[in-house]
Amino acid sequence: MIRLVLFDIDGTLVHTGGAGVKAFARALASEFGIQDGTGQVKFGGRTDVSLVREIFRNEGIEASPENFARFFAAYVSCLREIIVGCKGGACRGVLPFHDDLAARPQPPLLGLLTGNIQQGARIKLERFQLWEKFPFGAFADDHEERDQIAAIALQRGSRRLGGPLRGDEVLVIGDTPLDIRCGRSIGAKVLAVATGGAPLEELRAHQPDWAVADLSQVSAAEVLDGA
Numbered sequence: 001m002i003r004l005v006l007f008d009i010d011g012t013l014v015h016t017g018g019a020g021v022k023a024f025a026r027a028l029a030s031e032f033g034i035q036d037g038t039g040q041v042k043f044g045g046r047t048d049v050s051l052v053r054e055i056f057r058n059e060g061i062e063a064s065p066e067n068f069a070r071f072f073a074a075y076v077s078c079l080r081e082i083i084v085g086c087k088g089g090a091c092r093g094v095l096p097f098h099d100d101l102a103a104r105p106q107p108p109l110l111g112l113l114t115g116n117i118q119q120g121a122r123i124k125l126e127r128f129q130l131w132e133k134f135p136f137g138a139f140a141d142d143h144e145e146r147d148q149i150a151a152i153a154l155q156r157g158s159r160r161l162g163g164p165l166r167g168d169e170v171l172v173i174g175d176t177p178l179d180i181r182c183g184r185s186i187g188a189k190v191l192a193v194a195t196g197g198a199p200l201e202e203l204r205a206h207q208p209d210w211a212v213a214d215l216s217q218v219s220a221a222e223v224l225d226g227a
């Protein structure tokens with residue numbers, strides 16, 4: 001039985017109309033004078049810190065703590081501006097699926113497992129009234145590598161639930177092959193959703209426990225009880 005459910009954010013919980021990528025580009029331009037710094041980089045399933053490191057490398061900028069801090073301060077302020085007018089929303093099926101989980105006789109603990117830095121995650125989710133639905137999470141501030149972020153999310157969830165969890169008591173929900181891999185890295189079950197751009201067939205090829213077009217296609221009972 002699943003006791004902890006960890007959600008990815010972009011393409012899984014919300015669409016932000018590319019607000020994150022736009023905020024990245026604007027921050028790179030304003031702070032470092034880089035034009036089109038995001039053009040060469042693939043964002044899906046990545047962590048913010050690893051993306052910045054890759055862009056710094058491409059552009060010959062020193063990956064110093066000062067430069068990371070400078071970038072992220074600008075990114076957060078750009079994201080705050082851009083998110084207001086973004087065309088986006090909760091991904092299809094998210095709200096009913098959340099309510100379905102919360103209405104269980106013994107609802108699982110819900111958390112975030114994301115490559116966003118925490119402030120970015122908060123800005124994106126608050127825009128669509130979703131932030132307060134997740135009492136905890138693990139973020140790119142916690143670690144640069146997604147599999148390590150998953151391990152930290154598992155630790156924090158276990159602590160909240162009062163003891164260690166077995167892998168089959170944890171469910172990771174995400175929209176990319178990288179989410180499937182990071183769920184497997186902590187021994188969790190994985191539900192893949194094709195709401196983020198990766199086609200259902202591609203997700204299926206990575207053998208998640210479930211793969212659905214969107215969260216309206218699956219019930220809490222199905223995934224929690226393994227029925």
Ligand SMILES: [Mg+2]
Pocket residue numbers: 008009010011012044045174175176196
């Ligand atoms: Mg995603």
